[in-house]
Amino acid sequence: MVRAEPDRYRVIALGANRSVGALAVQAKELRPERVAIADAGLEDELRAAVPRGTEVWAGPGALEAIARDAEVVVNGVVGFAGLPVTLAALAAGRRLALANKESLIAAGPVVQRVRATPGAEIIPVDSEHCAVHQCLRGGGRGEVRRIVLTASGGPFRGRSAGDLARVTVEDALAHPTWRMGPKITVDSSTLMNKGLEVIEAHELFGPATGIGYDSIDVVVHPQSIVHSMVEFRDGATVAQLSEPDMRLPISYALAYPDRGEAEFGALDWAAARSLDFEPPDRDAFACLDLAYQAGRAGGTAPAWLNAANEVAVQAFLDHRIPWTAIAEVISETLDAHDGTDPTGADVVMEADRVARVRARQAVERRVVTP
Ligand code: MG
Secondary structure: OOOOOOOOOOOOEEEEOOOHHHHHHHHHHHOOOEEEEOOHHHHHHHHHHOOOOOEEEEOOOHHHHHOOOOOEEEEOOOHHHHHHHHHHHHHOOOEEEEOOOHHHHHOHHHHHHHHOOOOOEEEEOOHHHHHHHHHHHHOOHHHEEEEEEEEOOOOOOOOOHHHHOOOOHHHHOOOOOOOOOHHHHHHHHHOHHHHHHHHHHHHHHHHHHOOOHHHEEEEEOOOOOEEEEEEEOOOOEEEEEOOOOOHHHHHHHHHOOOOOOOOOOOOOOOOOOOOOOEOOOOOOOOHHHHHHHHHHHOOOHHHHHHHHHHHHHHHHHOOOOOOHHHHHHHHHHHHOOOOOOOOOHHHHHHHHHHHHHHHHHHHHOOOOOO
16 A cells, blocks of 8 residues: 555554564565564564664564554554554554454453544444445434445355355365455354454444444345445445455555545446345354344453354364354353453453353363364
């Protein structure tokens, strides 16, 4: 994005968890004032690899520290570790381009509080939520009747529950439209990715629109061209369409409230195409309703859902449990949810830890020996 419009953006800081090599390559090209590495043991290696004069910040708080200075902070940290970056950017009153969904899902109530900081604003980078953000500009906030998230349906769309009992890790990793990491690809195969996105949509857009879980729907759309939709009270549905290309949501989040000048994912209407829509099979893909259940329960239940899902997906990727056991592990874990009120990030971290213990126990009861 910055390469596509070099005169528009200046990179002030870059950070990574452990990827010294990638960070050094980007620092040489983009010349930030400072770089940050979360793993303090890599400080010297990073210092030797970046251009002379670049400040090097290292250690557990380094990513949070660089999240306070820029006009726009892009949080692409993987997993729950992204929460401190989200909180730091919002507390500093920055615009947060959020690609990390766990921080919103697991710690929604905590994030909502710092979001009230003057100047603080979240622009979602997730393609569906970026689409909803765009569609919402088509009407007044009090005029929204429904948010409709589209789902590709993943590699197992159309399969019966019985058929799904025998799918393999390799089957689950063969996603039809998006190329992503193994965790999110498995989430896409179970529809948990969409379930997490329902919670994400509720956290992002619920406060301003007054929309609750009953007004957030999911529709399966295998071509992944319509990225999501908003229905207004007069019956009009506004949708955002483009080819699947994550550079467009990133460009949108960086340039907002303007539009980026570089073009990504524009559609070619000279070619014939059809767009299909169908309701999700909620019996075969039980994870979707588990997410609604956790979202409606609120409090730390979404944190439990997220933690249980991470444990279950890892066990599946390790060939320890079958695909169908992912939903079973999550369901059993949620049944043990203790209803703690998430008053701060520390409470959410503890909820995450407790839920993981429960989920591992549920996994052990389902381990299959090859
Ligand atoms: Mg998405």
